[in-house]
Amino acid sequence: MYFADRLADASRQKHSVAILGVDPQLDTPTTPGIPAGYTLTQFCCETIEACAPWIVAIKPQLAFFEARGVDGMQAFAEALRTARRLGLLTIADAKRGDIGSTSAAYAEAFLGDGDFASDAVTVNPYQGADATMPFIAKVPKGRGVFILVKTSNPASGEFQDLPSPDRRLWEKIAERVEGWGGDFVGTSGLSSVGAVVGATYPADLKRARELLPHATILVPGYGAQGGAASDAVAAARADGLGAIVSASRSVMYAYLKAPGKKPPQAAADAIVSMRSALNDALAAR
Amino acid sequence: MYFADRLADASRQKHSVAILGVDPQLDTPTTPGIPAGYTLTQFCCETIEACAPWIVAIKPQLAFFEARGVDGMQAFAEALRTARRLGLLTIADAKRGDIGSTSAAYAEAFLGDGDFASDAVTVNPYQGADATMPFIAKVPKGRGVFILVKTSNPASGEFQDLPSPDRRLWEKIAERVEGWGGDFVGTSGLSSVGAVVGATYPADLKRARELLPHATILVPGYGAQGGAASDAVAAARADGLGAIVSASRSVMYAYLKAPGKKPPQAAADAIVSMRSALNDALAAR
Numbered sequence: 001m002y003f004a005d006r007l008a009d010a011s012r013q014k015h016s017v018a019i020l021g022v023d024p025q026l027d028t029p030t031t032p033g034i035p036a037g038y039t040l041t042q043f044c045c046e047t048i049e050a051c052a053p054w055i056v057a058i059k060p061q062l063a064f065f066e067a068r069g070v071d072g073m074q075a076f077a078e079a080l081r082t083a084r085r086l087g088l089l090t091i092a093d094a095k096r097g098d099i100g101s102t103s104a105a106y107a108e109a110f111l112g113d114g115d116f117a118s119d120a121v122t123v124n125p126y127q128g129a130d131a132t133m134p135f136i137a138k139v140p141k142g143r144g145v146f147i148l149v150k151t152s153n154p155a156s157g158e159f160q161d162l163p164s165p166d167r168r169l170w171e172k173i174a175e176r177v178e179g180w181g182g183d184f185v186g187t188s189g190l191s192s193v194g195a196v197v198g199a200t201y202p203a204d205l206k207r208a209r210e211l212l213p214h215a216t217i218l219v220p221g222y223g224a225q226g227g228a229a230s231d232a233v234a235a236a237r238a239d240g241l242g243a244i245v246s247a248s249r250s251v252m253y254a255y256l257k258a259p260g261k262k263p264p265q266a267a268a269d270a271i272v273s274m275r276s277a278l279n280d281a282l283a284a285r
Numbered sequence: 286m287y288f289a290d291r292l293a294d295a296s297r298q299k300h301s302v303a304i305l306g307v308d309p310q311l312d313t314p315t316t317p318g319i320p321a322g323y324t325l326t327q328f329c330c331e332t333i334e335a336c337a338p339w340i341v342a343i344k345p346q347l348a349f350f351e352a353r354g355v356d357g358m359q360a361f362a363e364a365l366r367t368a369r370r371l372g373l374l375t376i377a378d379a380k381r382g383d384i385g386s387t388s389a390a391y392a393e394a395f396l397g398d399g400d401f402a403s404d405a406v407t408v409n410p411y412q413g414a415d416a417t418m419p420f421i422a423k424v425p426k427g428r429g430v431f432i433l434v435k436t437s438n439p440a441s442g443e444f445q446d447l448p449s450p451d452r453r454l455w456e457k458i459a460e461r462v463e464g465w466g467g468d469f470v471g472t473s474g475l476s477s478v479g480a481v482v483g484a485t486y487p488a489d490l491k492r493a494r495e496l497l498p499h500a501t502i503l504v505p506g507y508g509a510q511g512g513a514a515s516d517a518v519a520a521a522r523a524d525g526l527g528a529i530v531s532a533s534r535s536v537m538y539a540y541l542k543a544p545g546k547k548p549p550q551a552a553a554d555a556i557v558s559m560r561s562a563l564n565d566a567l568a569a570r
Contacts, residue, residue, distance in 0.1 A: 026390055063383060063390035069400030073358045097409065098348060098380055099438035099510075105311055105348035115354030124382065126411040127436050128443030151412050153384035158413030159458065162449040169449065176443075225384075249386075 002186035003120055003144030004194070004216045007089060008241050010056040017236065017282070018275045019091065020051045020267075021220070021248025022060035022079055026067055033064075035255065035263045040068060041075040043263065045082040047252055050264035051271040057089035057119070059218075059246050077115040090118040091218070095148060097124035097131035104134035111138040120144030122196055122218070125173050132180060136193055139184045144192040144216070149174045149208060152198025152221030170204070174211040181215055190216050190242055197235060199227025199245065205234040209242075217243045222274070223250030229274075229281035240282045247274055287471035288405055288429030289479070289501045292374060293526050295341040302521065302567070303560045304376065305336045305552075306505070306533025307345035307364055311352055318349075320540065320548045325353060326360040328548065330367040332537055335549035336556040342374035342404070344503075344531050362400040375403040376503070380433060382409035382416035389419035396423040396430075405429030407481055407503070410458050417465060421478055424469045429477040429501070434459045434493060437483025437506030455489070459496040466500055475501045475527055482520060484512025484530065490519040494527075502528045507559070508535030514559075514566035525567045532559055 011017055022044050025033040034043050048058055058079065065076035083090050096106040108114070110121040123135050125147050135145045150160055150170040160170040174195060181193030194216035197208040208217060217235040221227040222245050235243035251274065255266035296302055307329050310318040319328050333343055343364065350361035368375050381391040393399070395406040408420050410432050420430045435445055435455040445455040459480060466478030479501035482493040493502060502520040506512040507530050520528035536559065540551035 023387075025386070026393060061383075061387055061390075063381070063387045063394065066394035066401060067390040067397070067399065069394075070355065070358050070362060073355050077355060095381070095383055095409070096348070098346075099436065101310070102308075102346055102348045105346075105352040108311060109348065109351035109354075112352070114352065116351060124380070124409050124411055126409055126433060126444060127438055128440030128445070130438040130440040148411060151384065153412055153415040155413030155415040158461075159411060159449075159454065160413070162454065162457065164444075164447040164454065165450040169444065169447065169454065172447065173444065 001142060002184065003139070003142055003192040004190040005186035005188045007056060007216060007244065008188035008190055010089060011241055014054065014056055015279065016054055016056055016275045017240070017244050017278050018055050018271060019057040019059050019244050019246045020048065020055045020251060020271060021093070021246045022048065022058050023248035023252060024064045025249065026064070031256065038263065040072065041078045044075060044079040046264040047267045048079060048082050048088070049086060050268040051251065052086040052088055054271050054275045055088065056244065057091050058083045059091040059093045061248065062092060062094045080116070080118060089120070091120040091122070091146065092116065092118040093122050095122050095124045097127050099127065100130040100134060103131050107134045107138050111135065111143040120146060122146045122148065124148050136180055139192045144194060146194040146196050146218040147173070147177050149177060149195040150197045150201060150204045152200045152225050152227065156198065171207070171211060174208055177215060178212050185214050188241065190214060192216070194218055196220065199232040200225055202231035202234050205231065209235050219243055219245045223247035229277040233278055233281045233285065236282060245278055286427060287469065288424070288427055288477040289475040290471035290473045292341060292501060292529065293473035293475055295374060296526055299339065299341055300564065301339055301341055301560045302525070302529050302563050303340050303556060304342040304344050304529050304531045305333065305340045305536060305556060306378070306531045307333065307343050308533035308537060309349045310534065311349070316541065323548065325357065326363045329360060329364040331549040332552045333364060333367050333373070334371065335553040336536070337371040337373055339556050339560045340373065341529065342376050343368045344376040344378045346533065347377060347379045365401070365403060374405070376405040376407070376431065377401065377403040378407050380407050380409045382412050384412065385415040385419060388416050392419045392423050396420065396428040405431060407431045407433065409433050421465055424477045429479060431479040431481050431503040432458070432462050434462060434480040435482045435486060435489045437485045437510050437512065441483065456496060459493055462500060463497050470499050473526065475499060477501070479503055481505065484517040485510055487516035487519050490516065494520050504528055504530045508532035514562040518563055518566045518570065521567060530563055
């Protein structure tokens with residue numbers, strides 16, 4: 001069964017387009033990356049478990065696990081196992097991409113059968129079709145790919161918005177993504193070759209849906225990065241499917257603004273609010 | 286001491302611009318990724334040890350370690366330790382890049398003090414300055430960054446060569462790399478903010494040197510990917526420094542074409558030939 005169809009089914013069943021970004025931040029002078037009394041694995045897995053009823057997938061950010069070395073990678077693998085056990089889909093936010101033979105190894109790492117195997121992975125298209133095709137080759141096996149199109153960060157326009165030459169670079173890439181995904185449209189009408197488009201650029205999100213009528217769009221940037229629910233759902237189809245919205249810091253670290261609540265409980269409360277806000281925004285369109 | 290200066294010193298001392306791509310391939314129907322009788326760690330570390338006298342750095346490709354899960358990441362850390370013990374510089378070929386806070390975690394992973402700490406890392410610029418700056422922030426601490434400019438793969442032109450609008454995208458990025466690196470030019474006259482430009486596009490390599498007068502240029506694509514020595518050295522300055530040339534498969538797997546030789550010995554022989562070919566090509570310019 002195609003990944004996009006599994007995702008759409010989960011969204012219907014749970015009445016949710018929310019996904020949990022599992023981003024255990026590094027320590028800062030003001031905030032501990034791991035709350036006192038938790039191990040890295042506990043913090044991630046208990047948060048996933050607490051949020052599970054209201055989300056369709058987790059999206060662990062590899063950077064925060066790699067920054068903790070081999071122990072971090074063990075925790076990443078454990079977070080994936082926990083999510084699978086809870087019936088959640090898993091999206092490795094790895095933003096990988098390289099020459100063909102190397103992308104094939106990355107595809108094996110994240111869409112194969114090993115420790116880091118996930119249902120889907122995010123992919124950086126800068127190196128062109130060689131970089132993306134080895135990931136897309138895993139789609140018939142039920143895996144999904146989200147290709148960076150227009151990212152949520154402040155400087156995303158620096159290269160992505162360049163006129164290249166008749167349209168912006170990201171629009172050109174969006175057209176290619178739609179083409180790459182054409183052969184993999186499932187019963188939901190959605191392709192398992194999806195796109196990443198940030199909630200922080202709502203006009204671009206609407207434009208992306210036009211350019212990508214079949215893509216499942218992964219929308220980061222909700223919450224701590226400033227994207228609003230009404231912005232984030234701009235990428236959804238008329239039936240409310242086709243866009244999944246991720247929040248990370250605003251959920252994982254909700255406990256910092258909720259005195260007396262344990263981190264997993266604060267995260268669950270935050271995700272319940274987020275799910276409602278997204279559903280309300282979808283209904284209000 | 287700046288990374289670029291350490292690299293230039295090592296090149297002078299060893300009379301070599303060769304670096305070893307540590308790419309333990311995955312098994313294929315015809316070829317085992319790890320030679321019979323070796324573990325992953327042994328294969329990598331014994332190859333590094335055998336090649337050490339003739340190279341200035343190793344460049345492990347993260348994909349081939351991630352594809353092997355937690356054990357692979359342990360082997361990656363071990364390869365880095367072996368290289369350091371042998372006085373070699375280490376370049377993590379990770380091609381990372383993400384929104385600012387996430388790139389900062391990647392910079393910590395690869396340019397910090399943990400298991401995966403290396404002297405330099407390759408960075409994907411698609412997300413703009415937010416993605417690159419957290420890595421560049423480590424340069425004053427002696428670390429190096431190689432930003433993807435024009436990559437060696439067949440489809441690299443698909444987006445990198447787009448007119449954007451007055452020059453190709455990669456040329457635009459090259460100009461930015463030169464700007465980012467301007468504050469970090471050491472006694473060698475080279476910046477620790479470097480660029481990746483493939484040996485497979487020799488005309489572009491020459492053009493890259495013009496656009497990047499101060500960058501250390503990392504040149505992949507020599508050997509198995511088809512780049513010749515005369516092409517690869519096109520990015521060097523007149524004094525022969527400023528470009529380092531990487532070969533991976535043609536060295537690690539030289540034993541497949543050298544019956545009777547053990548893999549590390551065949552790799553050492555291949556790297557000796559490569560070093561000579563590059564030095565001859567530099568002298569012949």
